[in-house]
Amino acid sequence: MTIHLTNTATRQKEPFVPLDPDNVRMYVCGPTVYDRAHLGNARPVIVFDVLYRLLRHVYGVDHVTYVRNFTDVDDKINARAAESGRSIGDITDETTQWYLEDMAAVGALEPSIRGANHDKAMPRATAYIAEMIAMIEDLIAKGFAYTAPISFGHNSKAVYFNAEKAPEHAFFEVEKYSRYGVLSGRTVDEMISGARSERGEGKRSPMDFVLWKPSTIDQPDWESPWGRGRPGWHIECSAMAKSLLGSTFDIHGGGNDLMFPHHENEIAQSCCANGTEKMANFWLHNEMLQVEGKKMSKSLGNFFTVRDLLDQGVPGEVIRFVFLSTHYRKPMDWTAEKAREAKDTLQSWYNLTDGVQSSGKASFQLIDALSDDLNTPLALSILHEIARSGSAKELKLGMQLLGFTNPEQLDWWRTETVFLPGTFSSGSTPLYLNEIVPFLRKWQDLRLAKDYVAADALKVKLEKTGLRISNSTSGPTAVVPYGFDPSKLEDI
């Protein structure tokens, strides 16, 4: 079984051959921890979770290393701290915890170093400042980066504080690295003519980017050869990837919005510092998320977090299902309709597989689909066929492979069936003897009296409360959804 993946670096679907099958290594850009993860943040997590699971399936749980960082030093975090009056550490700690909880809710496994050591596999940028500084020094020594003194007097107190230490920016020099732009399909000339040059005193070229920048007194800072300051964006991923995965590794993933400049810059830094041809063999990028056909944005009012959905009662499994129903390289549209369909499907699959022992062997078709550039929509359709054929064992294994939490560990999909005759109840929750059974009896009486108009009217009322009323071979039956509130019956 050969996995094929679309490699952004070559723009082609290629067979995946690991550098070391004993330790397949993947790095995925993680969040900047300053706020709850929004729904779009969940997409790469779920996409690469599927890949992680597939790799573990193919190469073995103990032969895959997956690293996903937390960027806990960033100007957005500083801004959040300033406006809220909270400490940076408070914000990053809390947000990191939220992120772990929310991603667990959508079924994402935690990254790991060969199936273990989860903490190390989720490195915090602030724990790798020394590595970043070392890499920057290396880049300067090799002539790929240069320092530039900043001017003073344009800012407040902090300027004086830094002045004594003579802080300097350390820039990466783009034109020294000829392959710059290959990943994102741009040339340096194009990018420069594309105008918008970034601010940055002492830059030699508008495309050069900052590796290290001095901090004002209210910004977090670390001692460095260039005075007290903090790392620029990009360098943290290069430093952490090198420390944990080596100079060259197998797969680097992230959203396609990161392709430029973030990943382009990572490649430039890492390859120049490490003297390597490639940073990663495969670059994978997922497409963006939309909501009801439009870009999710605060200005459009369609912005929401994973936690918002969970709190609204959309189970994490449903979120996962909706994400998997669109291929990762296509824009995905989150709609209420899709969530509804996903919930219905999962409910029926969970009913079918509850308490069932999963079969030992995964469907070849399913593995085939996933191996073909993570064709999760096809994988789900195969699961549909398996479900229709009634092989609960196989379905369960397939669902596990795609990362759906086992039904035994969940309750949201459960229903309880209440029958009239023996007041037998299929679930473990209360029997609704007093709440529901009298209505079933009344319905039955009306029907036996052939007063169908009244019987139907009663049924409609009952169904408005969420119950499903039917007449089975064992008599009148009510299917009660999980979390049913009997007080809804009071007005009937």
Added chain:
RNA sequence: GGCGAGUUGGCGGAGUGGUUACGCAGCGGAUUGCAAAUCCGUGUACAGGAGUUCGAUUCUCCUACUCGCCUCCA
């Protein structure tokens, strides 16, 4: 403006140089007092134009449209 992705039946969404996607909805049937659920059955879909070909939804080119990224962003 620069770069890129996409346009498949009512909706969502795979895939293929000639043959069934799959799901939801719809329709017909079984069943039902009627329904629900379930089961069975059912749909002359591939943006437009030109080209390559024995044959294209599938390859090439052009046009139109949609969308995303380029700014913090996954």
